[in-house]
Amino acid sequence: MTRTKRSVAAIALGSAVALLAAACAGQGGGGGGSTDADADTITWWHNSNTGEGKEYYDQVAADFEAETGVTVEVSAMQHEDMTTKLQAAFQSGSDDQIPDVYMSRGGGELQTEVETGVVRDLTEAAADEIAKISAFTGQYTVDEKVYALPFSMGIVGFWYNKDLFAEAGIDEVNPSPTIEEFYGYVDQLDQAGITPISVGAKDAWPAAHYWYYAVVRECPFETVENAIANTDYSDPCFIKAGEDVEDIIAKEPFNKGFLSTGAQEGPTSASGLLATEKVAMELAGHWEPGVAGGLTEDEQVPDFLGWFAFPTFDGQGGDPADQMGGGDAWSVSSGAPDAAVDFAKYLLSDEVQQGFAERDMGLPTNPAATGSVADETLAQLIPVRDGGGNTQLYLDTRLGQSVGGAMNDEIALMFAGQAGPQDIVDAIQSAAESE
Amino acid sequence: MADDVTTRDVAASPATSPARGAAGRTSRVRPAAPARGGRRGVNSQLRKRLEIVFFVAPALALFGLFVIVPIATAVQMSLFRWKGIGPLVDFVGLRNYVSVLTNDVFTGAVVHNLVIVGLSILIQLPLGLAIALLLNRRMWGQSALRTIIFVPYVLAEVVAGVIWLQLLQPQYGVIDGILDAVGLGSPEQGWLGDPDLALWTLMVVLTWKYLGLAVILFLAGLQGVPEELYEAAQLDGATWWQVQRKITIPLLGPTLRTWGFLSMIGSLQLFDMVWILTRGGPANATTTMATFLINEGTERSNFGIAGAASVVLFVVALFMAVLYQQLILRRDTRPETGRN
Structure with missing residues (x-):
């Protein structure tokens, strides 16, 4: 009965999803649809679908196969394709279509997966690995059970153009500036006729990152956690965060037309403007060097990129060492054979994580691998991330798509001058209450 | 939008034209064999129906599968709180x-x-x-x-x-x-x-x-x-x-x-x-x-x-x-x- 309902529902989502689901079914079919019955074959979906990263993951799968005799069917997909296919696979409810090992982003999405029973509890089975990376498993824990093993955790901060900063006469950049120092940079850039910051407010989330970070600065970590747990956002620190963001917007540091600027697509996106030296800085995650590299003419990561943390505020309630970021983790589906758990654990091993770091595929979570990050700019993030503070997940991911979407849209309205600090809190509160 | 129009056309034209064609044919057959009685009439009636079913069924099936079912499912979905995974269980009425x-x-x-x-x-x-x-x-x-x-x-x-x-x-x-x-x-x-x-x-x-x-x-x-x-x-x-x-x-x-x-x-x-x-x-x-x-x-x-x-x-x-x-x-x- 439920099966029929689900498949019927899938049709309603439109031919696109149906086609994608069919494509997934096709892929599963290659292995004889054998996820459950045959424990010698597991399916693995990841998003390193180009170049060295893809080669490395193919090698990792082959190594695992040689060691254990378990065949790993690897599907490397473009990130958005992967999330769409995952959603379709979960909607199908069929173990044949849901991959055994897949990428989880944690937060509200993981919560939904736990509630519907599609994801496997790894607390016991991967206890050793979890002990090693316990600093990062908090965001993948639901009711004290760990459902995903984070393999990369990055933080958001300002990526800046060293050359343009020098041109504006900013000789020394504080890696953890105060808001006054930050405004100083903005003023100096303005005076030099350089657009200080680009932000892709069309996609909402890049603008929303300012608010999330202001929350991390103004609110103690526990306050945010309690607010989420109790669906009560009445703490004044949330309003304070909104006022901080309003102050930044009032300085008018952003690129012309930032309300219609996209995040990462093409040279006129926020990342594109930074990559092509049209603006001096952008608030973005650890993915920025990779994205910027893809948007330059020579397709090389620009060597002018530097990084500093989001500014701190006078009298802020949050620990200055706290950061905001997010990462990726490996989850195992509930219908997967035990070999899939072994594979997820293997992916977190010192050896695999070191290879991951050497190829600059992300910021490894395994302490044995953090020293192996090859790219110097990227490596700067590690001491800040591991500096003893908590890392708050991107709040939209943390709160789930539904509340997160409502929050992001309201923050985008603030950037358009059409919403105030209270409106953002109200939007979150009412979306969370109707959850 | 264009797709919609085509589907409807495809679905509608075989539905109407064979019906008309079949009706035309019976009217021609009837006067030719009036003496054979009711059985032949029933047969041809049945044949006519089968023909209609035969010609209309594929179009109707497609129409049903890609137009009627999605509409019905959308209506059904609209009455539940559903996150996209798992069965529809959380009925919320018209909320x-x-x-x-x-x-x-x-x-x-x-x-x-x-x-x-x-x-x-x-x-x-x-x-x-x-x-x-x-x-x-x-x-x-x-x-x-x-x-x-x-x-x-x-x-x-x-x-x-x-x-x-x-x-x-x-x-x-x-x-x-x-x-x-x-x-x-x-x-x-x-x-x-x-x-x-x-x-x-x-x-x-x-x-x-x-x-x-x-x-x-x-x-x-x-x-x-x-x-x-x-x-x-x-x-x-x-x-x-x-x-x-x-x-x-x-x-x-x-x-x-x-x-x-x-x-x-x-x-x-x-x-x-x-x-x-x-x-x-x-x-x-x-x-x-x-x-x-x-x-x-x-x-x-x-x-x-x-x-x-x-x-x-x-x-x-x-x-x-x-x-x-x-x-x-x-x-x-x-x-x-x-x-x-």
């Missing part, structure tokens, strides 16, 4: 509808849709008609001009959208570049970034994109106006303007009304161009019902709310279609039914 209809973003989207419906007809009808009348005269470069006008319609919507997005880019885009070069300023936030300008900018792009369809349809309609009427009018000494007003436009009526219908339905379902240019922003200034439901559904996983929004969109479109049918298109369909 999703209440939340959609009281949502300012959605009511704003409905207004935007209606504005686009109205403006599309108000702008494209006179403009399209004028261009069609001009292009209908024999002149140098006539077919080249027709092609140029029709090209935007042939371009894939996404491709056209991305090109316009680049052109309209603030500061670095071609349009701002030209305006700067001739000494005219451009809006501070760009054409698509200013909430007061975005909808109008969108209308310009939509007009550019869909004017070609109007012109081509009108030109086709103009081919159907009998030459003799023009000759007769000329003999009577009518001016060019009088000929257009008294002969061409009235005889173009059915084409104009059909185009108006297509334009209306297209405007109600507008999605791709908006999604590429503005994603419904800035500050929800260009949301449409379709962007709202995609935003709620695939972006936020509120499939119940998206379901309710899609049902509302369906009802609005159906209501307007029926109204249009009753008030305007009936003039065209009436005489035809009479003839049958």
Whole structure:
């Protein structure tokens, strides 16, 4: 009965999803649809679908196969394709279509997966690995059970153009500036006729990152956690965060037309403007060097990129060492054979994580691998991330798509001058209450 | 939208034509074998039914699977709170509808849709008609001009959208570049970034994109106006303007009304161009019902709310279609039914 309902529902989502689901079914079919019955074959979906990263993951799968005799069917997909296919696979409810090992982003999405029973509890089975990376498993824990093993955790901060900063006469950049120092940079850039910051407010989330970070600065970590747990956002620190963001917007540091600027697509996106030296800085995650590299003419990561943390505020309630970021983790589906758990654990091993770091595929979570990050700019993030503070997940991911979407849209309205600090809190509160 | 029309045509034509064909055949068979009695009659009756079933079934099955089932599922989904995973269990009655209809973003989207419906007809009808009348005269470069006008319609919507997005880019885009070069300023936030300008900018792009369809349809309609009427009018000494007003436009009526219908339905379902240019922003200034439901559904996983929004969109479109049918298109369909 439920099966029929689900498949019927899938049709309603439109031919696109149906086609994608069919494509997934096709892929599963290659292995004889054998996820459950045959424990010698597991399916693995990841998003390193180009170049060295893809080669490395193919090698990792082959190594695992040689060691254990378990065949790993690897599907490397473009990130958005992967999330769409995952959603379709979960909607199908069929173990044949849901991959055994897949990428989880944690937060509200993981919560939904736990509630519907599609994801496997790894607390016991991967206890050793979890002990090693316990600093990062908090965001993948639901009711004290760990459902995903984070393999990369990055933080958001300002990526800046060293050359343009020098041109504006900013000789020394504080890696953890105060808001006054930050405004100083903005003023100096303005005076030099350089657009200080680009932000892709069309996609909402890049603008929303300012608010999330202001929350991390103004609110103690526990306050945010309690607010989420109790669906009560009445703490004044949330309003304070909104006022901080309003102050930044009032300085008018952003690129012309930032309300219609996209995040990462093409040279006129926020990342594109930074990559092509049209603006001096952008608030973005650890993915920025990779994205910027893809948007330059020579397709090389620009060597002018530097990084500093989001500014701190006078009298802020949050620990200055706290950061905001997010990462990726490996989850195992509930219908997967035990070999899939072994594979997820293997992916977190010192050896695999070191290879991951050497190829600059992300910021490894395994302490044995953090020293192996090859790219110097990227490596700067590690001491800040591991500096003893908590890392708050991107709040939209943390709160789930539904509340997160409502929050992001309201923050985008603030950037358009059409919403105030209270409106953002109200939007979150009412979306969370109707959850 | 175009797909919808084709499916319906495909589904409808075999459904009606074999029925007519079969009826025709029995009437021919009957007088030839009157003496054989009832059994043959029952047989042929049965055969006729089987034939109908045989010919109609595939089309009906497709229609059911891809039109009826999705509509029914959307209605079903709209009554539940559903995150996209797992069975539908959390029944909420009409609460999703209440939340959609009281949502300012959605009511704003409905207004935007209606504005686009109205403006599309108000702008494209006179403009399209004028261009069609001009292009209908024999002149140098006539077919080249027709092609140029029709090209935007042939371009894939996404491709056209991305090109316009680049052109309209603030500061670095071609349009701002030209305006700067001739000494005219451009809006501070760009054409698509200013909430007061975005909808109008969108209308310009939509007009550019869909004017070609109007012109081509009108030109086709103009081919159907009998030459003799023009000759007769000329003999009577009518001016060019009088000929257009008294002969061409009235005889173009059915084409104009059909185009108006297509334009209306297209405007109600507008999605791709908006999604590429503005994603419904800035500050929800260009949301449409379709962007709202995609935003709620695939972006936020509120499939119940998206379901309710899609049902509302369906009802609005159906209501307007029926109204249009009753008030305007009936003039065209009436005489035809009479003839049958």
